Amino acid sequence: MRKQLLGRIKINAEGRELYHFINEIHSRKIGISGQYVKAGVLYGEVERASLKQIRSLADELDIKLAEFELPTLSKKLLSRRYRIGLFLGILIVLSAFLYLSNVIVTIEIQGSETVSKSEILSALEELGIEEGTPFGQINYVLSENKLRLMVDGISWVGMHRTGNRLVVEVTEIVPKPEMLNERLPCNVVASRDAEIVYTSVLDGQLMHIVGDYVFAGDMLINGVTSDATGHVTLHHAMGEIQGIYKETVNFEGQFTRVRKVPTGETGSQRILKLFGIKIPLSLGKPDFEYYTSNEENEPLMILGKQLPISLQTTEYQENSRIETTLSEEELRGELEEKIYLYEKNFLSDCEILERKITEKKDADTLTLTVEYKVKGDICTQKEILVK
Numbered sequence: 001m002r003k004q005l006l007g008r009i010k011i012n013a014e015g016r017e018l019y020h021f022i023n024e025i026h027s028r029k030i031g032i033s034g035q036y037v038k039a040g041v042l043y044g045e046v047e048r049a050s051l052k053q054i055r056s057l058a059d060e061l062d063i064k065l066a067e068f069e070l071p072t073l074s075k076k077l078l079s080r081r082y083r084i085g086l087f088l089g090i091l092i093v094l095s096a097f098l099y100l101s102n103v104i105v106t107i108e109i110q111g112s113e114t115v116s117k118s119e120i121l122s123a124l125e126e127l128g129i130e131e132g133t134p135f136g137q138i139n140y141v142l143s144e145n146k147l148r149l150m151v152d153g154i155s156w157v158g159m160h161r162t163g164n165r166l167v168v169e170v171t172e173i174v175p176k177p178e179m180l181n182e183r184l185p186c187n188v189v190a191s192r193d194a195e196i197v198y199t200s201v202l203d204g205q206l207m208h209i210v211g212d213y214v215f216a217g218d219m220l221i222n223g224v225t226s227d228a229t230g231h232v233t234l235h236h237a238m239g240e241i242q243g244i245y246k247e248t249v250n251f252e253g254q255f256t257r258v259r260k261v262p263t264g265e266t267g268s269q270r271i272l273k274l275f276g277i278k279i280p281l282s283l284g285k286p287d288f289e290y291y292t293s294n295e296e297n298e299p300l301m302i303l304g305k306q307l308p309i310s311l312q313t314t315e316y317q318e319n320s321r322i323e324t325t326l327s328e329e330e331l332r333g334e335l336e337e338k339i340y341l342y343e344k345n346f347l348s349d350c351e352i353l354e355r356k357i358t359e360k361k362d363a364d365t366l367t368l369t370v371e372y373k374v375k376g377d378i379c380t381q382k383e384i385l386v387k
Contacts, residue, residue: 008069009051013042015063024057104133105164112170115153120168123150132274135161185234185384188221190214194243194378204237214243214378223384234384243378244353249342251335252367257324260290265318273297273310281311288318328366332359335368350376 013021022042025032030053035044046054051067058065107124109117124130127143127150144157147168156171188204196212204221208214223237267286272279299310326334343352354373359366 008045009048010045010068011042011054012066012068013058013063014040015061017061017063018042021057021061021063024061025054028053028057030054030057102134102136103164104129104131104135104166107131107166107168110167110169111172113172115151115170115172120147120151120154120170123147124168126150129166135166138166183236185223186237186381187219187223187384188237188239188241188379189382190216190218190220190241190243190378191380192216192243192245192378194245196241196243196378197375198242199239200241201239204235204239206239208241220379237381239379240377241379242375244373244375245378247372247374249339249370249372250367251338251342251370252365253326253331253335254365255326255328255331256364257326259322259324260292260319261322262292263318263320267316267318269314269316271312271314273312278312285314286316286318288316290319290321291316292319293317328361331366332368335366339368339370347372347374347376350374 015021018037018040022035022037030046030050032044032046032050035042037043048069055065057063107121107130109120112120121130124143124147127146129138129143138159140159144159148154148157153173154170155173158169160167160169193215194213196208196210196214199206199208199210201221204223205225207219207222214220220241221237221239223235224232225235226232265286265288267288268282269285270281272281293314293316295312295314297310297312339357351374352372353375354371356371358369358371360369361367
């Protein structure tokens with residue numbers, strides 16, 4: 001490595017005072033390596049720094065001197081010493097290397113499963129920790145405690161530096177296992193006002209029979225029973241009790257709608273994200289009053305590694321607001337579609353005995369009121385509190 005930095009010159013020397021020349025080199029302690037004499041010619045290698053002394057000595061003793069510089073790093077640099085761009089590039093690379101070795105290049109989140117990584121990164125940004133932040137400015141203990149309080153679902157946080165990466169390790173809060181209440185003492189009560197049409201009791205004491213009319217909250221199956229001796233037994237009351245009940249639902253829609261329709265005008269905005277710094281590459285976003293946008297982020301990759309340099313491109317599409325007025329038939333069709341979806345999603349476990357639809361219309365809206373007569377399960381469990 002020393003030879004590469006200092007440079008090596010191969011010399012050939014010949015003349016009548018050759019051995020005097022050799023002795024002077026040694027007496028003046030001029031470094032020469034690989035020297036040998038053949039056919040009256042001295043061969044050897046000296047450092048570039050010693051070449052001036054060698055030339056002066058050769059002139060004194062009338063020695064014919066031939067020089068040849070070996071290919072070394074210092075030779076390459078000297079041959080390019082007037083190429084300012086090269087040295088400027090080297091300076092920039094060295095400066096970038098020095099800068100990157102002291103700032104956060106990437107943030108790696110470990111241990112996050114249910115908590116969103118983007119949520120953690122946003123919290124870190126509020127704490128002043130992001131790509132480009134110097135490691136020396138981070139108070140690790142304080143930041144760990146604050147991050148744990150800022151993000152729900154985290155019980156422990158650890159932060160440490162690995163090269164130019166900041167590794168954030170988190171431990172999430174383990175939720176308590178859901179208590180199984182399948183055998184807890186409970187009653188079965190009515191979930192709504194209904195006329196009982198079917199009963200089947202698996203455990204507990206039936207309190208009403210078919211034909212009875214019950215109100216929401218009335219006890220259907222008692223989970224507390226006693227025998228002739230007065231011994232009380234608690235049950236997990238179970239059974240199936242069906243009733244006929246009524247349900248009313250309103251579906252409303254407006255005749256006039258405001259829609260956003262693409263005009264065909266588009267625009268884009270590009271931003272260079274460099275170590276957390278956003279550098280606009282275009283003159284702001286298009287001046288659209290209403291628009292939709294699509295954002296793409298293209299990171300710079302080297303050898304499969306993602307660098308903290310990326311190009312963010314946002315495409316904008318202009319929209320205009322257009323008012324449309326539906327006919328009564330069109331709006332009624334939409335509301336009937338909503339009725340169908342409601343029955344499919346919420347009444348699929350029931351038997352619809354009757355359906356009565358009434359219509360109410362004014363200048364702006366159309367309302368369909370649906371009155372259902374339904375046969376279905378009316379049971380709901382209510383836990384028995386035991387001291």
